[in-house]
Amino acid sequence: MPAEDAVEAALQALRHRDLSAADLERRLSGRGFSEEDRAVAVATLQRTGVLDDRRFAELRAAALAGRGAGDALIHHELERAGVESDLVADAVRLLEPESERARRIVDRRGVDARTIRYLASKGFAEESVAAVVDSGVVASGRADELG
Numbered sequence: 001m002p003a004e005d006a007v008e009a010a011l012q013a014l015r016h017r018d019l020s021a022a023d024l025e026r027r028l029s030g031r032g033f034s035e036e037d038r039a040v041a042v043a044t045l046q047r048t049g050v051l052d053d054r055r056f057a058e059l060r061a062a063a064l065a066g067r068g069a070g071d072a073l074i075h076h077e078l079e080r081a082g083v084e085s086d087l088v089a090d091a092v093r094l095l096e097p098e099s100e101r102a103r104r105i106v107d108r109r110g111v112d113a114r115t116i117r118y119l120a121s122k123g124f125a126e127e128s129v130a131a132v133v134d135s136g137v138v139a140s141g142r143a144d145e146l147g
Contacts, residue, residue: 006033006041011050018056021046022082057083057091068105071098073123098124102132 006028013019013027021042028038045051057078064074071092078088095101102124109115111133119129 006037007044009033010041010045014045014050018059020053020056020081020083021051024051053083054087054090057087058094061091061095065095065101068101068122070102070119070122070124070128072125076123099128099131102128106132
């Protein structure tokens with residue numbers, strides 16, 4: 001298959017949502033395109049700005065944060081998508097601080113053991129959870145309930 005077909009297949013894959021270069025490479029590989037054709041397609045789309053790992057990382061990080069993900073989960077998801085670690089760090093740095101996102105969740109769900117487990121499962125750092133829970137416990141007067 002020629003490189004033009006790989007570019008067309010890549011554009012088709014990007015039509016519905018943004019992908020990282022590594023994710024796009026995997027998709028093209030799965031469709032049977034040669035390594036050379038995949039490289040040409042990825043380079044062409046990067047050069048034209050259609051494929052941009054920085055943009056992907058920033059948008060994906062914001063979407064994950066908006067759905068209640070902590071920094072660790074966001075890091076994991078972006079690295080799993082093949083985004084370079086410096087771009088991952090930059091994207092996370094642009095987000096609202098993790099402690100503020102955790103505070104909103106605690107405000108919505110209340111301060112209890114289930115909320116603490118929820119935050120931990122969503123990739124929030126122990127320090128963020130502890131700070132938010134401590135402030136919520138003090139504010140609610142429930143210090144003896146959580147031990």
